[in-house]
Amino acid sequence: MESNNLPPIHMAGPWITELEIKTVEDAMRNGWYENPYWYCEELQRDFAAYHNRQHALMTPNCTSAIHLLLAALGIEAGDEVIVPECTWIATAAPISQLRAIPIFCDIQWDSWCLDPQSVERSITARTKAIIAVDLYGNMPQMDQLQEIADKHGVPLIEDAAEAVGSTLQGKKAGEFGIASVFSFHRTKTITTGEGGMLLLNDHRLLERYTILRDHGRHPGSATYLNEEVAYKYMPFNVQAAMGYAQFQRIDELVAKKQWILHSYKEKLADVPDIEFNIEPADVDNGAWITAMVPGASYGLDKHELMEQLAKVGVPSRPFFYPLSSLPAYLCAQEIYREKNPVAYDISSRGINLPGAMNLTEEQIDFVCDGVRKVLGTARGTKPTEGAAA
Numbered sequence: 001m002e003s004n005n006l007p008p009i010h011m012a013g014p015w016i017t018e019l020e021i022k023t024v025e026d027a028m029r030n031g032w033y034e035n036p037y038w039y040c041e042e043l044q045r046d047f048a049a050y051h052n053r054q055h056a057l058m059t060p061n062c063t064s065a066i067h068l069l070l071a072a073l074g075i076e077a078g079d080e081v082i083v084p085e086c087t088w089i090a091t092a093a094p095i096s097q098l099r100a101i102p103i104f105c106d107i108q109w110d111s112w113c114l115d116p117q118s119v120e121r122s123i124t125a126r127t128k129a130i131i132a133v134d135l136y137g138n139m140p141q142m143d144q145l146q147e148i149a150d151k152h153g154v155p156l157i158e159d160a161a162e163a164v165g166s167t168l169q170g171k172k173a174g175e176f177g178i179a180s181v182f183s184f185h186r187t188k189t190i191t192t193g194e195g196g197m198l199l200l201n202d203h204r205l206l207e208r209y210t211i212l213r214d215h216g217r218h219p220g221s222a223t224y225l226n227e228e229v230a231y232k233y234m235p236f237n238v239q240a241a242m243g244y245a246q247f248q249r250i251d252e253l254v255a256k257k258q259w260i261l262h263s264y265k266e267k268l269a270d271v272p273d274i275e276f277n278i279e280p281a282d283v284d285n286g287a288w289i290t291a292m293v294p295g296a297s298y299g300l301d302k303h304e305l306m307e308q309l310a311k312v313g314v315p316s317r318p319f320f321y322p323l324s325s326l327p328a329y330l331c332a333q334e335i336y337r338e339k340n341p342v343a344y345d346i347s348s349r350g351i352n353l354p355g356a357m358n359l360t361e362e363q364i365d366f367v368c369d370g371v372r373k374v375l376g377t378a379r380g381t382k383p384t385e386g387a388a389a
């Protein structure tokens, strides 16, 4: 392991200012009695307006937002829900929790997001929803996915957990499909430690969702007389206060993430055959985390790459594994490797680079230097010129 004199380099972590501290303090002091949900309601209102949606509902995390949404849509045992192969398990786990079946579809080379053709091929009479994920802030081909969803009469859901600040053709992540979900996990661009948000326009779905979120209490029903067994996925004021303050700073927070991605891209521009988060002309990528995929020419799989980087003091994480390859899903991998070859290939080589909000230019230089050394060695060449000292 090489040493450096820099402060520890973190994969992820928030940017907290006096604004967050003061706002949380206010919630601690005043967010009770008449105001137990004041910050939740303010954040919901502002978050919905920013994303041009009519309604927003906060949840304890994004996973519970997805779970509630699927439950509110009436997804049940035996139904099929299409998800991309490469995403965090949280996109698919709520499907399984409802005893429905996640159907893993391939991703595209040029977006790393759900491939519309793979979706079209996977639709059956039992398909009840399609969940598209804005992976690492990249944006899927939403027009085509919406067209397929409409043709087959199934709802399209946008998992925008990783995409606050991204836009596609001028439309914000969070504006696509019947509903979108966001995560405010401690690793995310806007964070409440744990937290999630659902955005939608449909009033009836909102009503159903609201009932399910709070133990099946129907509007107008008498106190403690629950009309159905449901969930308890309520947010709370102190958590929402932190989100409220972070959200005031959304431009600054997204700009920092984009600066990190673009710094890596620029500093490693002369290293051949590597790809970073996809940024086509019609996408502004919010760059939640920098993902780097070295080409097959390096002959390195992601585990070897991470191991070599660790030896030169650079932390990294693996690109999301194909869900069908996880022990959690016990799928016949030969079948899925053939069905979803792009996901298997990109995932086998891709890693995430450090992306904490406190990352400095010196630390980025150090990471880039490590990447150069490792990739240079893999190719049997000297590290390219221009590496940081």
Ligand SMILES: Cc1ncc(COP(=O)(O)O)c(C=O)c1O
Pocket (backbone or CB within 6 Å): 061, 062, 063, 064, 087, 088, 090, 091, 133, 159, 161, 162, 182, 183, 184, 185, 194, 195, 196
């Ligand atoms: C694509 C995606 N969906 C859902 C989630 C779940 O978010 P949470 O941790 O807030 O439940 C995450 C979180 O990392 C994610 O990356």
